Amino acid sequence: MLNDEILLKIEKPACYIGGEVNSVMKxxxxxxxxxxxxxxxxxxxxxxxxGIQIIYDMLNRFEDxxxxxxxxxxxxxxxxxxxxxxxxxxxxxxxxIKDFDFLxxxxxxxxxxxxxxxxxxxxxxxxxxxxxxxxxPIVIGGGxxxxxxxxxxxxxxxxxxxxGETMYRRLLDLYKEMKKSGHSRDEFLHEAGKLPGIxxxxxxxxxxxxxxxxxxxxxxxxxxxxxIDKEMVTELSDTYYPLKPVVPFIxxxxxxxxxxxxRGCIRGCRFCQAGQLxxxxxxxxxNVLKNYAFEMLKNTxxxxxxxxxxxxxxxxxxxxxxxxxxxxxxxKKINISLPSLRIDAFSLDVMxxxxxxxxxxxxxxxxxxxxxxxDVINKGLTEEVILNGAREAFEGxxxxxxxxxxxxxxxxxxxxxxxxxxxxxxIAKVYYETVPKEKRxxxxxxxxxxxxxxxxxxxxxxxxxxxxxxEFLDKAYIVKEAIKSQLNQKSIKYNWHEAxxxxxxxxxxxxxxxxxxxxxxxxxxxxxxxxxxxxFNNELWLQSxxxxxxxxxxxTTRKRSEDEIFPWDFISCGVSKxxxxxxWKKALDETISPNCRQACQGCGASGYGVGVCTExxxxxxx
Amino acid sequence: xxxxxxxxxxxGPMVFIGHLDMMRYxxxxxxxxxxxxxxxxxFSPHQIMSFAAPLxxxxxxxxxxxxxxVDSLTSSDQIKDALNRVMVEGVTIESVKVLxxxxxxAMSSVAAAKYTISFREKYRPNxxxxxxxxxxxxxxxxxxTKETKKGTKEIDLKPHIYSFTFDPDKKVVSMLVDAxxxxxxxxxxxxxxxxxxxxxxxxxxxxxxxREDTYTNIGTDxxxxxxxxxxxxxxx
Ligand code: SF4
Numbered sequence: 001m002l003n004d005e006i007l008l009k010i011e012k013p014a015c016y017i018g019g020e021v022n023s024v025m026k027x028x029x030x031x032x033x034x035x036x037x038x039x040x041x042x043x044x045x046x047x048x049x050x051g052i053q054i055i056y057d058m059l060n061r062f063e064d065x066x067x068x069x070x071x072x073x074x075x076x077x078x079x080x081x082x083x084x085x086x087x088x089x090x091x092x093x094x095x096x097i098k099d100f101d102f103l104x105x106x107x108x109x110x111x112x113x114x115x116x117x118x119x120x121x122x123x124x125x126x127x128x129x130x131x132x133x134x135x136x137p138i139v140i141g142g143g144x145x146x147x148x149x150x151x152x153x154x155x156x157x158x159x160x161x162x163x164g165e166t167m168y169r170r171l172l173d174l175y176k177e178m179k180k181s182g183h184s185r186d187e188f189l190h191e192a193g194k195l196p197g198i199x200x201x202x203x204x205x206x207x208x209x210x211x212x213x214x215x216x217x218x219x220x221x222x223x224x225x226x227x228i229d230k231e232m233v234t235e236l237s238d239t240y241y242p243l244k245p246v247v248p249f250i251x252x253x254x255x256x257x258x259x260x261x262x263r264g265c266i267r268g269c270r271f272c273q274a275g276q277l278x279x280x281x282x283x284x285x286x287n288v289l290k291n292y293a294f295e296m297l298k299n300t301x302x303x304x305x306x307x308x309x310x311x312x313x314x315x316x317x318x319x320x321x322x323x324x325x326x327x328x329x330x331x332k333k334i335n336i337s338l339p340s341l342r343i344d345a346f347s348l349d350v351m352x353x354x355x356x357x358x359x360x361x362x363x364x365x366x367x368x369x370x371x372x373x374x375d376v377i378n379k380g381l382t383e384e385v386i387l388n389g390a391r392e393a394f395e396g397x398x399x400x401x402x403x404x405x406x407x408x409x410x411x412x413x414x415x416x417x418x419x420x421x422x423x424x425x426x427i428a429k430v431y432y433e434t435v436p437k438e439k440r441x442x443x444x445x446x447x448x449x450x451x452x453x454x455x456x457x458x459x460x461x462x463x464x465x466x467x468x469x470x471e472f473l474d475k476a477y478i479v480k481e482a483i484k485s486q487l488n489q490k491s492i493k494y495n496w497h498e499a500x501x502x503x504x505x506x507x508x509x510x511x512x513x514x515x516x517x518x519x520x521x522x523x524x525x526x527x528x529x530x531x532x533x534x535x536f537n538n539e540l541w542l543q544s545x546x547x548x549x550x551x552x553x554x555x556t557t558r559k560r561s562e563d564e565i566f567p568w569d570f571i572s573c574g575v576s577k578x579x580x581x582x583x584w585k586k587a588l589d590e591t592i593s594p595n596c597r598q599a600c601q602g603c604g605a606s607g608y609g610v611g612v613c614t615e616x617x618x619x620x621x622x
Numbered sequence: 623x624x625x626x627x628x629x630x631x632x633x634g635p636m637v638f639i640g641h642l643d644m645m646r647y648x649x650x651x652x653x654x655x656x657x658x659x660x661x662x663x664x665f666s667p668h669q670i671m672s673f674a675a676p677l678x679x680x681x682x683x684x685x686x687x688x689x690x691x692v693d694s695l696t697s698s699d700q701i702k703d704a705l706n707r708v709m710v711e712g713v714t715i716e717s718v719k720v721l722x723x724x725x726x727x728a729m730s731s732v733a734a735a736k737y738t739i740s741f742r743e744k745y746r747p748n749x750x751x752x753x754x755x756x757x758x759x760x761x762x763x764x765x766x767t768k769e770t771k772k773g774t775k776e777i778d779l780k781p782h783i784y785s786f787t788f789d790p791d792k793k794v795v796s797m798l799v800d801a802x803x804x805x806x807x808x809x810x811x812x813x814x815x816x817x818x819x820x821x822x823x824x825x826x827x828x829x830x831x832x833r834e835d836t837y838t839n840i841g842t843d844x845x846x847x848x849x850x851x852x853x854x855x856x857x858x
Binding site: 001004005007008013014017018019020021247249250251297298299300301302303332333335356 | 634635636638639640643646647649650651652653654656661665666667679680708710711712742826827830
């Protein structure tokens, strides 16, 4: 453990001492496998992540395994550790990561990549996979960014592609067996690379064409699969779920019970990666969920529970679940938070029961400012639906609205950008038409936010050209000016996202193996905590690209041909490239696609034979 | 609603959990232990819970107190056991007492606190610590400058130090000082001033401080009679 003096000197000692409620202690001499599970960002963010809690719980249910947690030390402790040569340790045992069998790193967003190197370096594990020996832990990545692992492939020994609940047991058994029989690290990695869902980057060879795109991507050995199929839970009601999640001492981002009601999404928004990766939609049984909610509240003592899914309104048993929660939570004085609900009569009614209408705000995510562009992105939300929802909400007493849009979507024109301002203005107008003067509590407050669009792998927009930083900022400027010229401009506040960091995210999202050198370079120059704007240093990144001779535009603004081999093509997430291409063409054609409950689009995911693919379709109503 | 006074201790790594986080910790613990705690009314009800005297980060304690309201209760032991079952290592519920109707709340009843202070290995005092304690206390007044939000002000420590002794065998200082909201004295502050009196200076990490107990005064101002805060409550 860190000594008192250090703990008293650093800003948040509570992040490094472990010992939280429901954290798991085991006798290290009685386990075969020690697993360090890492979220490469600060404790407060990492502890808020459901996925880690699921894997932590699952691995600790295995008698032969002890899973512990590790997060990125904040810059104050980072400096102390380097100065005093203290190796990075896991929270539970407070023992060095270097002594573990596995270091699992979850990859939730691209901007954490330099922190991976920090974790490795502070742990004294060689940052490049090729330099590791039998004395080092196996470094395995997982999570959404592992669907394009190539930019960080050289830092990892293995990647787990897909949902974590299914293949770890086999992987650990293989490890135990091969360790016992004295096999080397390389031998183990080779065997692991044959397991479903497990990708071992060193077993594959990439060759490039003269223009820099991929010519071939092939296994080096005959017994290693050319395609890695994602792992997926087929029966969500019958798998691992953390009924005793760890309860942090300090306030973290997500300080509540999280109930994951389903995985996947029926909507098929064309910019959305999660909507494709987790296909098909699978629901958890409502009775199972009620039981989970009850148990988790009891075991944590949290004062809030939140539903988690990509689009909670699509959960078929939602009314029953919410009725139960409202009753149970009222009795226990527990708050319910309901993110990702579509605004309609039902949700407004529910929301008025669970939150203070005067304080809470209404959230719409039209994503694009015009109906034309919303058709391009297949966001089935019309202006009429938004304005009706807003009207009903204003009648119900709400007066704060948050609107989310993206700038830089394919085919976007000036009209679409100005549409953002117009739609914001229309909503304000509805307020003043709906709520009589004497009932108003000041102005309606509309907060319009835009983020910049990043094309992601496994989406129909994976072929799209991304805007440059300058284009992004011009677009934000157009929106800003357009808002200023609206009648109700005083009721609208406009926020936009940083452009530099978006460009970098764009490079990593569709990057290939050439990027790892750039990341290493930038890290060595001091880049760390890139998702924290106070630490993000674009200048150092630009220098690193330059010095490594890697072009940013190649990954962002370049036009990709339909038959280009993408770095992530060797992974199958269940959705076929043909389907994505079809959707890309429909997008350019401004044609919408119905959702999975209306009509199947033949995306490929029906092969799993579960979830929404097996439901009767309703057809498209016009 | 019945009022309970809960005494707990705090040791080990838990000393790094600050006061606000301890409050959050206990709010969640009440739910885990299924204590029938009372809630305030209003749109976002909160638990009826108040703490006696906040403890600084880094300080261990054998005598922390909080008051809670409950709507029902089987016995004080039942609550004590239920809470102890959901505690983390380092925090123990020492006693649960029912307060009389008219009892003053924990925070305003605090009059004094007793601390023991030992020395970190590499910061053992290199002078006779015991030698000058009596001279120090015999001064007419012990004037110190205290930093406040409004600037600095001069105060006399003497009336706020009730006892100050050194046990040369155990090598610990023991100190009973004012902990009331109007005259709260930090033990390290007294140590620093004493070091200064001896012509020495104390470093930031010299001392390991434990609060031994927190007291209320059931005597008078002139003739104080300090008793632990849970003295005023009874078993149920
Ligand atoms: S196969 Fe059809 S129903 Fe199933 S996820 Fe794909 S589009 Fe939806």
